[in-house]
Amino acid sequence: DAMVIQNPRYQVTQFGKPVTLSCSQTLNHNVMYWYQQKSSQAPKLLFHYYDKDFNNEADTPDNFQSRRPNTSFCFLDIRSPGLGDAAMYLCATSPQGVPTDTQYFGPGTRLTVL
Amino acid sequence: GQNIDQPTEMTATEGAIVQINCTYQTSGFNGLFWYQQHAGEAPTFLSYNVLDGLEEKGRFSSFLSRSKGYSYLLLKELQMKDSASYLCASMDSNYQLIWGAGTKLIIKP
Numbered sequence: 001d002a003m004v005i006q007n008p009r010y011q012v013t014q015f016g017k018p019v020t021l022s023c024s025q026t027l028n029h030n031v032m033y034w035y036q037q038k039s040s041q042a043p044k045l046l047f048h049y050y051d052k053d054f055n056n057e058a059d060t061p062d063n064f065q066s067r068r069p070n071t072s073f074c075f076l077d078i079r080s081p082g083l084g085d086a087a088m089y090l091c092a093t094s095p096q097g098v099p100t101d102t103q104y105f106g107p108g109t110r111l112t113v114l
Numbered sequence: 115g116q117n118i119d120q121p122t123e124m125t126a127t128e129g130a131i132v133q134i135n136c137t138y139q140t141s142g143f144n145g146l147f148w149y150q151q152h153a154g155e156a157p158t159f160l161s162y163n164v165l166d167g168l169e170e171k172g173r174f175s176s177f178l179s180r181s182k183g184y185s186y187l188l189l190k191e192l193q194m195k196d197s198a199s200y201l202c203a204s205m206d207s208n209y210q211l212i213w214g215a216g217t218k219l220i221i222k223p
Binding site: 040041042043044045088090098102103104105106107108110 | 118122147154155156157158159162201209210211213214215216218
């Protein structure tokens, strides 16, 4: 089945130790998104890629970086995780990013920072 | 500013009907989405409205009034598996989704 895959599902890191979360998709969608969602809060968009065009949200901290080496894969790098970065990180895709496009979410990676 | 308001939590009985309301204020409007999110899982798409009126899809219906900046999600014949958070999201003029914090729906037998 076509899907959005995130690895790992659970990630534990230490304060200040860089961590990379990965997302892959078999849907061949042009647009990929990274969201951060804390408990009982709305998902917060960090970045999105329209094909290779990178779009950074204005309030995304510099501590967060992203890479999209090809259509299928996208990575979220957290350079120096702080305790406040503990959250669920959701990857999503949509075909073209136009209004009627649904976003398809991966299962998420829950990040714990010790 | 951009804002989405929905109740934090609602409780309903199995077999009953529940309406979850959402009001939105966004810079421009390109549609209103509802997503369902079970605890610890990713959101899954339920509905999309861009025109005024009611869209029915099985047990779930979604309504939109653009002039009032208002939408609701109607769930009929509630089942225990409907216990989840329901997220309202408005798409703004830049085609970005502005998300609400979600309404946690608790179903009691």
